[in-house]
Each structure stands twice: as structure tokens, then as C-alpha cells.
Amino acid sequence: MTDTATPIAAIDRRPLAAELTDRLRVLIIEGTLPPEAKLSEQALCARFAVSRTPLREALRSLAAEGLVVMRPGRGAAVAPLTLAELDELFPVIGVLEGLAGELAARNITDAGIARLRMLQAELVAQHRAGDLPGYLRTNAEIHAAIREAAGNATLSASIAHLDAKLRRARCLANLSPERWAEAVEEHALILDALAARDGARLAAVLRRHLANKGAALTRQFRARGVN
Amino acid sequence: MTDTATPIAAIDRRPLAAELTDRLRVLIIEGTLPPEAKLSEQALCARFAVSRTPLREALRSLAAEGLVVMRPGRGAAVAPLTLAELDELFPVIGVLEGLAGELAARNITDAGIARLRMLQAELVAQHRAGDLPGYLRTNAEIHAAIREAAGNATLSASIAHLDAKLRRARCLANLSPERWAEAVEEHALILDALAARDGARLAAVLRRHLANKGAALTRQFRARGVN
DNA sequence: CATGTTCTAACTGTATACAAAATACAGGAT
DNA sequence: ATCCTGTATTTTGTATACAGTTAGAACATG
Numbered sequence: 451m452t453d454t455a456t457p458i459a460a461i462d463r464r465p466l467a468a469e470l471t472d473r474l475r476v477l478i479i480e481g482t483l484p485p486e487a488k489l490s491e492q493a494l495c496a497r498f499a500v501s502r503t504p505l506r507e508a509l510r511s512l513a514a515e516g517l518v519v520m521r522p523g524r525g526a527a528v529a530p531l532t533l534a535e536l537d538e539l540f541p542v543i544g545v546l547e548g549l550a551g552e553l554a555a556r557n558i559t560d561a562g563i564a565r566l567r568m569l570q571a572e573l574v575a576q577h578r579a580g581d582l583p584g585y586l587r588t589n590a591e592i593h594a595a596i597r598e599a600a601g602n603a604t605l606s607a608s609i610a611h612l613d614a615k616l617r618r619a620r621c622l623a624n625l626s627p628e629r630w631a632e633a634v635e636e637h638a639l640i641l642d643a644l645a646a647r648d649g650a651r652l653a654a655v656l657r658r659h660l661a662n663k664g665a666a667l668t669r670q671f672r673a674r675g676v677n
Numbered sequence: 678m679t680d681t682a683t684p685i686a687a688i689d690r691r692p693l694a695a696e697l698t699d700r701l702r703v704l705i706i707e708g709t710l711p712p713e714a715k716l717s718e719q720a721l722c723a724r725f726a727v728s729r730t731p732l733r734e735a736l737r738s739l740a741a742e743g744l745v746v747m748r749p750g751r752g753a754a755v756a757p758l759t760l761a762e763l764d765e766l767f768p769v770i771g772v773l774e775g776l777a778g779e780l781a782a783r784n785i786t787d788a789g790i791a792r793l794r795m796l797q798a799e800l801v802a803q804h805r806a807g808d809l810p811g812y813l814r815t816n817a818e819i820h821a822a823i824r825e826a827a828g829n830a831t832l833s834a835s836i837a838h839l840d841a842k843l844r845r846a847r848c849l850a851n852l853s854p855e856r857w858a859e860a861v862e863e864h865a866l867i868l869d870a871l872a873a874r875d876g877a878r879l880a881a882v883l884r885r886h887l888a889n890k891g892a893a894l895t896r897q898f899r900a901r902g903v904n
Numbered sequence: 905c906a907t908g909t910t911c912t913a914a915c916t917g918t919a920t921a922c923a924a925a926a927t928a929c930a931g932g933a934t
Numbered sequence: 935a936t937c938c939t940g941t942a943t944t945t946t947g948t949a950t951a952c953a954g955t956t957a958g959a960a961c962a963t964g
Contacts, residue, residue, distance in 0.1 A: 465946090465947065465948090466947080466948075467947085500948080500949090501948060501949045501950075502950090503947080503948055503950090504947075504948065523954095523955060523956065524955095524957095
């Protein structure tokens, strides 16, 4: 009998709106579409070669995520990036990541800890080598691993939601050498607390980690006279 | 000079999609559209007497909120309500409300505390009178007042987002007399901590308050053999 | 010169039309 | 009787068309 059960390639039949949402999100986060940029439907339709219907649905999704603002009758625009909003953002992500750490400390396996040790070694090496893109990737992987170990999809979704805004800010700023070194040290503390399975300590460390990250970012924006 | 500044009737120029989003949200939260109900575009269009375009945009907004799921090619449906998701929900709202309490303890004015004392008295009276709708309203007002005193719009939005799911669960369940009495007592502790401006204690109390609320709700769903 | 007005062009909000896919159902084969 | 298969119907995904509003420029006016 021929094998008809095993799927070969799983044909990708995503709606255009979903694809547009993802692409626009990247453009906004990476700053190609800067804050306050007007999102003319006509221009975007031409750019992506689609009609207005799926494009509008994509814009509405991004509006629900807070990356786009829609003013009735005046069209959509990339959400502004204000210092006030950044200041608000980091405490919130802080407690959420803190909760993720707390849960992860309870649930993580020895294999999970081993993997994080490996990632931490990578992080240190990349810092020493001055490999910023690699560092950012590993950094994201570490936090993702903690969230995954927490085993709470609702929590992960909430963080991802806010993290989009954070990443946008980070893409528009740049990491100072001092803050970079400090962050690496903080990651060592994170790993320590996790290895000790000390949830309370891990939560506190993560919360402070996020607070410091936020302070560094807002300081930079403020110095640059932004907003 | 004629008075052009004072608005007469504030002409309602909201887009249909926004209105539809709000109405559908209520129908979902209140259980009129129960979990897993298929959301046929045609049927909803007839019901609201609008075309498919604004309706689809509304569905997409609700999908981003997590109240609706969209399966490509198969249409939209009210998001299922699972015990697993409820279990995940309450710890997250707990830390967020906890943070709100922490910030509120720092920022709240004496007038704000006085207002909360009044609301607390109302709450107790409504409990004693067995006025459940009134109680739920006052309860919501209290938590809203705390969030407002926290002065963090991002935090408020995050909580509101998750609270929609919580309210849906609560609408589908019902409050037991024991849990009701317990909740009233917990609210007294909340007010105490806030009046003392003890942020750490308030955060802990709020977190436990949410955890207890969650335990009571999930216990009920479990007993009912749901999900 | 500043202010207000009118007209035009462009754009958004909504409805409808068309194409492709999914579901439902009937008929036939095993 | 059960399962498969082909067809019809319904429904979704996308494009286009139309109406109303907004923004901007040219123009008139105090």
C-alpha cells in the first residue's frame, strides 16, 4: 500500500492578510516604517501588489497589537514611540518575565538548565567577540527558553505582545558598551537563580534586569532629545 | 459671536467596524455567543445589517484579542474556553494587578483612598443585601480605580485585554456564597494595604486575591465537567 | 498681509462582485 | 450496508466600485 498518511510538504495556503500582518510588523519593528509614518493604503497596496481588503485587515490586526494607530477618516499610521510609553512598558514586561522565571524555576528540567548553560556560554563568547547580532539572537533565545520552561502560553503571548514594542525601541536605539557588559553579568545571575531553582530570587533578578534595560534605553532616547 | 465650541450632540462618526467589534465582544463575553460557536459571516451580516467588509475587520480585531479564532478557509468561531487556559490566565492577571497595586500605593492621593473607602462600604452593603449585579459593578470599579491610580496606561491595557477573557468565564459560571464572602474579606485587606501605602503587601494580597478567584472558578468548571 | 472661502483631488469607509475553496449530498461501486 | 467519488451549494478570500469625507491649493476679502 502506498503511503498517503505521511504529509510531504504541507502546502502553504496562508491568507494574504496574515502574511501582510507579519511583513508589516517586521517593517515597523525594524524601523523601516518609522514611528508616526502615515500608512497610505494605496501606497502599501502598490508595494505589496494586493488589494485594499486584505491590507486593511492586516492594519487592523496591527492596530490591535498597538503597533499601528487608526484615526477614523484619516487613515492608519505607525504608532508613535514616546518616552512616556517606554517608561510604562518596562515595569509591565518586568513582572511578566518575573512570573515566567518563577514558573520556570518550578518546572524546568535538568536538560533545560544544561541548555541554558550552553546558551549563556555562547552569550559570553559573543560579547567578548563583539558580535552584537549574534548576542541579540542568543539573548532572545535565552528569554524564550525561560518562557517556554514556564509552560504558560497565555503568559508567553502577553510578553510577545509587549516585546514587539520593546524590540522596536531597541532597533531604533543602540546598545552602549557599558550596558552590554552589565547585561551579560545580569544574565549570569539569572542562570544562577534558575539553576538553584529559586523562583523568588529569579523573579527579582529578571524584574531588575528589565528595569535596567528600560533605564538604559530611555536614557538614550532622552539624550538624543527624542520625544 | 455664535458658539461653535460647545458640541451639540457629538455626531457619531465611528466606523462600523469599531461598533461591531464592541457589540460582538459583549455578546461573546456575556455568553450569548457561546465558546466554539461558529461565526458565519453571512448570518452576522444579516443580523447587524452591514456588509462583510466591516464585519470581517471586526472579527479580525477580536481575533487579535483572543476572543475569536480564525481558521483559514473555514471561517471564524468564538474562542474555546478551556480549563487549561483559565489556569494560565489567573497567575498572569495576578502579577499585573499586583504591579498595579504596587504603583497605586506609591501614587494614590488621599482623595483616591477616600473614594475607595466609599466603594468598599458599598461593596459590603451590596454583599449583605445579596445584590450580585451591584456587587460585580462595584468590584469592577474598585479594581479600575486601583489601575487608574497606578497611572500606567500600558499596564491597564494589558489587564483589560486579559480581563475580557476572565469576565467571559465569570459570566458562564456563578459566584458561590462562600467565595463571595471570602472575596469581600480580601477586599478589606486590599484597602488596608493601600491605605497604609504598603506596595509590597498590596501586591501580594492582590496576587492571592486573583489566585483564589481563579481557583474558585476553575473548581466550578471542573465540577461541572466542562472541558 | 492675514484670514476666510471654495473648489478640487485624493483618500477612507462601505458595499458589491467574482473566484476559489470547503462542505454537504447524492449516486454508484464494492 | 458501507465507503468512495463526483457534483452542487455554500462560504470564504480577494478585488473592484461607489459614496462621503478630509486635506490642500487657489482665490477672494477684510
